[in-house]
Amino acid sequence: MNIYGAISSNKWKTWITMILFVAFITTLIYVMSKALGLSVVGMTGLALFLSGIMSIGSFYFSDKMVLATTGAKQITKNDFPNYYRTVENLSIAAGLPMPKVYVVNDLSPNAFATGRDPKHAVVAATTGLLNILNDAELEGVIAHELSHIKNYDIRLAGVLAILVGFVVIISDMFLRVSFFRSFGDNKNNAPLLIISLILAILSPIAASLIQLAVSRKREFLADASGALLTRYPEGLASALEKLAQDHTPPKSASNATAHLFIENPFDNKKVKNMFTGLFNTHPPMEERIKILRNM
Amino acid sequence: MNTTLIIALVVIGGILVFLWYIYNTLISARLRVKEAFSQIDVQLKRRTDLIPNLVETVKGYAKHEKGVFEKVTELRSSLMHAQNPEKKAEVNNQITEALKSLFAVAENYPDLKASDNFKELQQELEDTENKIAYSRQFYNSVVLDYNTKLQVFPNVIFAKILSFKPEQFFGTTEEEKKPVKVSF
Numbered sequence: 001m002n003i004y005g006a007i008s009s010n011k012w013k014t015w016i017t018m019i020l021f022v023a024f025i026t027t028l029i030y031v032m033s034k035a036l037g038l039s040v041v042g043m044t045g046l047a048l049f050l051s052g053i054m055s056i057g058s059f060y061f062s063d064k065m066v067l068a069t070t071g072a073k074q075i076t077k078n079d080f081p082n083y084y085r086t087v088e089n090l091s092i093a094a095g096l097p098m099p100k101v102y103v104v105n106d107l108s109p110n111a112f113a114t115g116r117d118p119k120h121a122v123v124a125a126t127t128g129l130l131n132i133l134n135d136a137e138l139e140g141v142i143a144h145e146l147s148h149i150k151n152y153d154i155r156l157a158g159v160l161a162i163l164v165g166f167v168v169i170i171s172d173m174f175l176r177v178s179f180f181r182s183f184g185d186n187k188n189n190a191p192l193l194i195i196s197l198i199l200a201i202l203s204p205i206a207a208s209l210i211q212l213a214v215s216r217k218r219e220f221l222a223d224a225s226g227a228l229l230t231r232y233p234e235g236l237a238s239a240l241e242k243l244a245q246d247h248t249p250p251k252s253a254s255n256a257t258a259h260l261f262i263e264n265p266f267d268n269k270k271v272k273n274m275f276t277g278l279f280n281t282h283p284p285m286e287e288r289i290k291i292l293r294n295m
Numbered sequence: 296m297n298t299t300l301i302i303a304l305v306v307i308g309g310i311l312v313f314l315w316y317i318y319n320t321l322i323s324a325r326l327r328v329k330e331a332f333s334q335i336d337v338q339l340k341r342r343t344d345l346i347p348n349l350v351e352t353v354k355g356y357a358k359h360e361k362g363v364f365e366k367v368t369e370l371r372s373s374l375m376h377a378q379n380p381e382k383k384a385e386v387n388n389q390i391t392e393a394l395k396s397l398f399a400v401a402e403n404y405p406d407l408k409a410s411d412n413f414k415e416l417q418q419e420l421e422d423t424e425n426k427i428a429y430s431r432q433f434y435n436s437v438v439l440d441y442n443t444k445l446q447v448f449p450n451v452i453f454a455k456i457l458s459f460k461p462e463q464f465f466g467t468t469e470e471e472k473k474p475v476k477v478s479f
Contacts, residue, residue: 085422092334093429095437231432 007228010221014156017214021163024210028167028203032174035196047170052162062158063114063122066260070112072102072124079103083130086142087123093229094146099123103130108250109243112260113145114154121149128248133239140236143226144262151225153218157259160211167207171200215259216283223288227295237292244285317453324441328462331434332380335465338427339374339387345423346371346390349416353397356407360400367393384466387427394420431465438462 029047033040066072077084080103087101099115102124109129115121123145133141148154174196227233243263258264259281350364370390377383398417401407408414442461445454 085425089425089429092338092426093432095331095334095433 004228007221007224010217010224013217014214014221017210017217021160021207021210024203024206025163025167025170028199029170031192031199032170032196035192036174036177038177043170043173047166047173050165050169060116062154063116063120066112066114067102067122067124070104070124071106072104072122075101075103080130082135083125083138086135086138087146090139090142090146090229094143094150096121096146096150099146099149103127106250107131108248109133109246109263110250111141111145111262113148114260115149116154116158117152118149121154123149128246129243132242132246136230136232136235137239137242139230140226140232140234140239141262143229144222144236145226147222147225147229148218151218151221153222156214156218160214164204164207164211168204171203174200212259212281215281219282220288220291223292224295227292233292233295237289240285240289240292244289314453317450318457321441321444321450321454321457321459324437324444325459325462327437328434328441331430331437332465334430335380335383335427335434338423338430339383342387342390342420342423342427343371343375345416345420346394349394349397349413349420352410352413352416353401353407356404356410357400363393363397363400367397380465381463388466391424435464438464 029040029044033043036043075084080101083103084101088098091098096118099113099118099121100123102122104110104124104126106126107128109126109132111123111125111129113121113123123142125141129141130138178193178197223236226236230236240263261282263285264280264282346367350367353360354364367390370386370393374383374386374390377386401413444450445459445461
């Protein structure tokens with residue numbers, strides 16, 4: 001598959017996943033409100049309101065929170081001229097406004113991008129990354145991060161967080177309400193009630209799995225659009241190879257910020273099966289490298 | 296009779312909305328081309344600003360290389376007066392060549408090569424050249440996008456009627472177009 005094919009296929013997959021997600025939520029609300037005998041509109045409204053408030057806050061402040069938890073520092077051209085110029089050049093090539101450039105003082109090589117839109121974007125790299133990569137590899141990594149910005153992945157992640165929060169809240173609401181209500185009242189609804197109970201327990205997990213699946217698709221997309229930017233997929237491929245070989249433990253990443261980084265900071269090589277694959281924020285490194293080398 | 300009229304109105308209305316949509320798509324694509332070109336212009340401007348400094352610095356060490364200075368200065372002013380993208384691309388490529396010979400001249404003057412001012416200017420110019428290349432890449436991708444929109448069906452019909460014209464790519468030098476020669 002060439003670069004253009006990879007880009008459009010990943011965009012399509014994101015759309016299909018999002019449509020399935022919305023369909024999933026609609027079904028969930030319908031079944032649960034039927035089981036409880038509540039109005040669909042009221043339940044939807046309340047859950048949307050609650051998850052909306054939580055997510056709008058995180059949407060506006062998430063970048064500051066991320067930068068604070070990772071300990072990233074903003075830099076100027078004179079601090080890291082090569083790194084700064086690379087960001088400058090590639091944002092010209094991508095047609096993006098110049099993002100703020102940050103460095104994390106951490107020997108474990110990694111990079112991430114954050115910010116709610118291209119005008120408020122931040123690119124950050126660890127000192128470890130800047131140490132081990134050559135120019136072409138650094139270009140590849142920066143192009144990948146800028147692609148996340150250009151593709152509005154940070155916004156998409158925000159929307160996904162709203163949807164997942166929504167599912168969690170609605171399941172929680174159902175469990176609480178059905179717990180306090182006497183079950184004897186609606187005998188004719190018993191099977192529906194049991195189905196709803198199972199749904200209420202499993203849905204939050206399912207929603208998180210969908211969220212992670214989208215996150216992985218966006219990684220592939222950023223790899224492909226990054227390659228289109230540098231016209232040199234090998235740069236990113238060899239950078240990813242270096243990242244995969246490096247085992248310096250990260251000190252700046254936590255489970256909460258893992259999905260932001262270019263490489264999963266908690267990659268555990270020993271545990272590898274279908275099931276753990278589902279819970280990863282990133283696709284496997286070997287697969288990403290293989291796809292890049294075939295472009 | 297009435298239903299035929301309604302159907303006719305709906306069809307005409309639909310066509311009008313469709314035309315409106317196509318027109319706006321083409322206009323915004325064309326504006327993006329202009330915007331992308333202004334990015335190249337920013338870098339070209341930076342280059343023309345750096346050249347006099349460079350010429351002065353080199354002159355201080357290598358007075359006798361008049362021919363090179365004149366060539367660079369002349370090209371610089373013709374770049375400043377160039378109007379259309381095509382001409383700008385052409386002159387800009389000539390400047391790249393002329394600067395190459397200027398830097399080749401500098402090779403013969405060790406004092407010049409060692410001067411901090413010269414080193415800094417050389418680095419700045421190199422950076423600008425890279426940035427011209429990157430903004431050119433973006434410009435060309437935007438032009439490609441616009442030109443494609445002009446040529447796909449059904450846009451091609453309306454583009455002709457509304458006299459939208461394809462935009463020119465920002466050219467590369469003849470040398471860059473040649474395949475890279477590798478000798479072992």
